Amino acid sequence: MSILVVGSVAFDNIASPSGSAENILGGAATYFALAASYFTGVRVVAVVGDDFNSDHELVLKRRGIDTRGIERATGKTFRWGGHYTDNLNEAKTDFTELNVFEQFQPKIPKAYHDTKFLFLANIHPTLQSAVRQEMDGVRFTGGDTMNYWINNTPTELTGMLKLVNVLLINDTETKMIAHESNLPRAAQKVLAMGPEALVIKHGEYGATIFFREGAFGIGHHPFRAPTLPIDEVRDPTGAGDSFAGGFMGYIASQEELNREVLKRALFYGGVMGSFAVERFGTERLQSLTREEIDERFQVFRELTHLE
Amino acid sequence: MSILVVGSVAFDNIASPSGSAENILGGAATYFALAASYFTGVRVVAVVGDDFNSDHELVLKRRGIDTRGIERATGKTFRWGGHYTDNLNEAKTDFTELNVFEQFQPKIPKAYHDTKFLFLANIHPTLQSAVRQEMDGVRFTGGDTMNYWINNTPTELTGMLKLVNVLLINDTETKMIAHESNLPRAAQKVLAMGPEALVIKHGEYGATIFFREGAFGIGHHPFRAPTLPIDEVRDPTGAGDSFAGGFMGYIASQEELNREVLKRALFYGGVMGSFAVERFGTERLQSLTREEIDERFQVFRELTHLE
Numbered sequence: 097m098s099i100l101v102v103g104s105v106a107f108d109n110i111a112s113p114s115g116s117a118e119n120i121l122g123g124a125a126t127y128f129a130l131a132a133s134y135f136t137g138v139r140v141v142a143v144v145g146d147d148f149n150s151d152h153e154l155v156l157k158r159r160g161i162d163t164r165g166i167e168r169a170t171g172k173t174f175r176w177g178g179h180y181t182d183n184l185n186e187a188k189t190d191f192t193e194l195n196v197f198e199q200f201q202p203k204i205p206k207a208y209h210d211t212k213f214l215f216l217a218n219i220h221p222t223l224q225s226a227v228r229q230e231m232d233g234v235r236f237t238g239g240d241t242m243n244y245w246i247n248n249t250p251t252e253l254t255g256m257l258k259l260v261n262v263l264l265i266n267d268t269e270t271k272m273i274a275h276e277s278n279l280p281r282a283a284q285k286v287l288a289m290g291p292e293a294l295v296i297k298h299g300e301y302g303a304t305i306f307f308r309e310g311a312f313g314i315g316h317h318p319f320r321a322p323t324l325p326i327d328e329v330r331d332p333t334g335a336g337d338s339f340a341g342g343f344m345g346y347i348a349s350q351e352e353l354n355r356e357v358l359k360r361a362l363f364y365g366g367v368m369g370s371f372a373v374e375r376f377g378t379e380r381l382q383s384l385t386r387e388e389i390d391e392r393f394q395v396f397r398e399l400t401h402l403e
Numbered sequence: 404m405s406i407l408v409v410g411s412v413a414f415d416n417i418a419s420p421s422g423s424a425e426n427i428l429g430g431a432a433t434y435f436a437l438a439a440s441y442f443t444g445v446r447v448v449a450v451v452g453d454d455f456n457s458d459h460e461l462v463l464k465r466r467g468i469d470t471r472g473i474e475r476a477t478g479k480t481f482r483w484g485g486h487y488t489d490n491l492n493e494a495k496t497d498f499t500e501l502n503v504f505e506q507f508q509p510k511i512p513k514a515y516h517d518t519k520f521l522f523l524a525n526i527h528p529t530l531q532s533a534v535r536q537e538m539d540g541v542r543f544t545g546g547d548t549m550n551y552w553i554n555n556t557p558t559e560l561t562g563m564l565k566l567v568n569v570l571l572i573n574d575t576e577t578k579m580i581a582h583e584s585n586l587p588r589a590a591q592k593v594l595a596m597g598p599e600a601l602v603i604k605h606g607e608y609g610a611t612i613f614f615r616e617g618a619f620g621i622g623h624h625p626f627r628a629p630t631l632p633i634d635e636v637r638d639p640t641g642a643g644d645s646f647a648g649g650f651m652g653y654i655a656s657q658e659e660l661n662r663e664v665l666k667r668a669l670f671y672g673g674v675m676g677s678f679a680v681e682r683f684g685t686e687r688l689q690s691l692t693r694e695e696i697d698e699r700f701q702v703f704r705e706l707t708h709l710e
Contacts, residue, residue, distance in 0.1 A: 301609075400708075
């Protein structure tokens with residue numbers, strides 16, 4: 097099986113209490129693709145500028161990622177600069193230059209049309225919906241969004257929510273979409289808008305998955321995957337996208353699609369997010385082994401396991 | 404077995420998005436005692452004023468709590484007023500009237516001296532240390548503190564930390580004591596100051612226990628007890644003290660004192676905290692059954708349990 101991710105490829109300038117880095121490869125689709133590549137084949141649809149060279153592409157290709165869907169446009173690649181102070185949970189944006197990403201119109205190669213798993217990273221909800229409709233043979237779709245779209249394009253977002261099987265967002269975004277400050281109630285409201293499952297990412301505390309009644313099996317209890325606090329958080333950038341890559345990548349690697357698979361996927365999401373933050377940019381995600389990943393999976397599992 | 408708690412009994416005025424209540428029985432020792440009473444015998448040392456009547460005392464006595472250590476002083480009982488807005492994690496204090504609590508000098512009845520488990524709720528660290536030294540036969544001591552003592556009496560706090568087996572505080576307090584923004588590193592620094600174990604309460608996300616190397620068994624991994632998000636959070640007041648009551652009460656009920664007991668205790672802490680917030684003040688803690696408690700323990704356990 098393979099998974100298609102549609103989203104941003106970017107160059108980032110990042111500063112944190114642990115140091116700084118400039119012009120490093122980033123973007124939601126990059127983090128997602130690298131994280132998912134440890135579980136399944138990955139295909140990418142994105143747009144880059146003239147400054148994206150073969151060395152950058154090699155970062156993806158070395159992980160076996162299919163880059164045929166990365167469009168080369170005239171101009172510069174999307175650039176983002178941000179920094180973290182002692183509160184590593186919150187990025188302060190220094191600058192955003194959309195560049196070629198501003199006119200991004202996802203073009204899906206014919207060869208990608210048989211992909212059964214799809215992840216719509218954080219782009220305009222109208223583009224997300226268009227991709228989902230074009231990919232009419234997909235079996236399972238995940239989606240992301242952000243406060244900007246929640247505030248500025250609520251109608252378009254509502255349309256997108258009807259087209260995804262699972263939405264992956266954080267606590268604040270959940271409450272914003274639902275106009276409800278109580279998290280479990282907000283989760284139920286979001287589920288009523290379309291998705292069969294909602295993954296709420298809690299940053300360093302892990303993530304919770306809420307299920308629509310009857311979706312993926314019986315039962316109404318949510319499930320939580322905790323993450324172990326990390327001794328060395330160098331750069332939180334991309335943690336959420338890496339989480340999504342681990343979560344969706346694991347799902348795409350499984351024959352069955354049931355609650356137990358989604359629960360294990362939630363743990364794998366936490367594992368990939370926790371690796372991502374240990375080094376600047378995508379460095380840690382480029383050189384993992386499946387053994388390291390499964391070892392951490394066990395540690396996270398034992399973190400809450402009573403005898 | 405029984406446990407002795409030393410701390411505040413108070414009357415609270417509380418307002419939250421769910422409503423408001425005035426002059427209701429509260430205080431750290433009250434919440435702790437009620438929560439612990441479902442697991443073990445509880446003895447209380449506190450001070451109250453003329454306004455504390457037999458009806459108030461009956462709230463404790465009905466749960467079998469030994470109130471002989473509650474001193475009656477001339478004047479009014481400690482009073483606190485606070486409110487919560489949509490962010491239920493943060494209480495805004497409207498007023499604090501220490502009243503008779505200002506001159507609190509814990510007087511431990513002779514009959515209490517054989518108590519083997521001790522909890523030092525949030526009072527001046529010098530008083531905490533004095534109580535611990537007087538109770539020289541205790542087997543296991545837990546302690547709490549707050550930002551006020553961390554900032555204003557660091558030397559006295561350092562002395563107290565050497566006298567407790569386990570410290571129960573939140574994320575922010577841990578980082579403040581350690582002068583370290585990374586939580587696992589901060590935890591190690593706090594452990595190096597004295598306690599064998601450190602329980603860090605994460606509010607709605609549960610709690611993590613860190614162990615000093617070699618304490619209570621082998622291994623160096625921390626352990627986390629998640630809590631289920633609660634549909635109806637009416638009043639978060641006393642959640643931390645109820646957590647401590649469940650945690651310490653369960654420990655006091657066990658023959659052995661090992662890591663597995665501390666792990667289960669962490670879950671019971673989360674259970675009691677989650678019950679406390681469902682109603683205003685101590686209402687929910689007054690009328691639980693052990694069956695309800697164990698049922699929620701199972702729900703919390705299954706929340707993160709993979710097959």
